Amino acid sequence: MSTVGTTATTRTRSAATSVPRTSAPSPVDRALPIVAVVGATATGKSDLALDLADALAARGTPAEVVNADAMQLYRGMDIGTAKVPVDQRRGIPHHLLDVLEVTDEASVAVYQQDSRSVIGQVRARGRIPLLVGGSGLYVRATIDQLEIPPTDPAVRASYADLLEQIGVERLYALLRERDPAAAAAIEPRNGRRIVRALEVIELTGRPFSATMPRREYVSATVQVGLRAERTALDARIDARVERMWADGLVEEVRGLVPRGLRDGFTASRAIGYEQALAEIDGRMSREEAIGATQLATRRFVRRQESWFGADPRIMWFDSDAPDLVDDILTLVERSRTEAQEERSMTDNGGHV
Structure with missing residues (x-):
């Protein structure tokens, strides 16, 4: 299954306009709610999304994944962003991966337009969109009212x-x-x-x-968050970074340099890529680059936890909970059942 890409470039669209306010979620939208899988780095969001998609398909409603990780937008930035390889996506369509060159600057305004468009297309196919990622502002730009300020x-x-x-x-x-x-x-x-x-x-x-975005959904949404105990999460982060280097992150970065990585204002500063460049340039040893990446990731995780933890609408689950998928499916089915009941009342003129 090939990645489904949606072209996104800051050079072809202006960020100076606000997204218009939308009406309340319709029963049709609520029957196919956005399921946002959020949380800190290394909590297992990508794997959970695949498991949820399989479980939803088994129940008769296929799902598609919409990326909400700002760094996974970049083509060629795979190892350092923990992008799920194509051959491990279980045939589940993935959107908004590999849509920017490393020289492009990521734009929340452009992403907002693209993610909402893709979600509309997924729903039009009768499928549930799984919005997956740890870039909090990108998630909020998709699901909430968000004023896009002007730019100069x-x-x-x-x-x-x-x-x-x-x-x-x-x-x-x-x-x-x-x-x-x-x-x-x-x-x-x-x-x-x-x-x-x-x-x-x-x-x-x-x-x-x-x-900053208001906590007001523009469309029917179920938010689920993954969390892990601090010591366990820090251990996962350290192991993940070690694995990135073992899997060839430095070689990946070397290959991106001729494509303009150093000139990319956003991409060159991505955690792991900045440190790999420092190793390539001789400003850090391998051990120093790994350690700096582990530290930067832990700091980033704390900020992710603060961002997502401030949203009272997120339903939190332990990442290693034995009934994780079933418990989340219960939330989704509850939302869909409420939508069906609302539609029935509408069809009956408001009478049960």
Whole structure:
């Protein structure tokens, strides 16, 4: 089964428009709810999605996976992003993987349009969309009301230049002064997001945090989160990073350099890829690069936990729970049953 790609490029679409407010979820949407599988890195989201898709198909409703991991959008960035290989996807269609070149800058606005379009197509086929990933803003942009602020290339370029001049720590401190709430929601090493926040503050005169998504679904959604005990999760992270190097991450990065990885503002700073580049350049040893990646991943996981933990709508499950799939299917079926009852009432003029 080949990957189903949806073209997404910041060069062909403007991010300066807001997505219009949609009406309340229809009974048809609720019969095929978005099932968002979220949580921190290394909790097993991809494997769970495959198991859920198999279980749903066995019950008569196939499912398709829609990627919500910002780094898995990039073509060729496979090992370091833990992208599920094509031959391990069990024939289940996967969307929004491998749609950007490493020189492209990922855009939440473009992703929002693409993910909602793909989800509409999945539902039109009578299938359930499984939105899977740990990029919190990308998930929220898909399922919630989200205002897309304006953009100005000149203003953004000025802050990008400032980032190069003073470094990410000082630029993050500047954001913390201007918008503490936004700074708390942005990873301190994420220069691209810091630049974007400062750009929006300058263009709108409002805090960037004022444009963050509201917890208001635009379509019927069931959110499930995976969690793991801290010691066990840290051990998984360390083992995962060791496996990335053993599986050839450095060789993967070497192959991406001629394709412009160093020029990619987003891709070159991805966890694992930044450290592999440092090893290639002789700025880190193999052991130092692995250790730095493990540390960066653990820090990123803490921020993911904070982001997703703030959403009271997410139903949380232990990643190693024995009845995990069955328990989640119960939630999905409950949502679908409520939709069928609502449709019956509508067909009967509101009478049971």
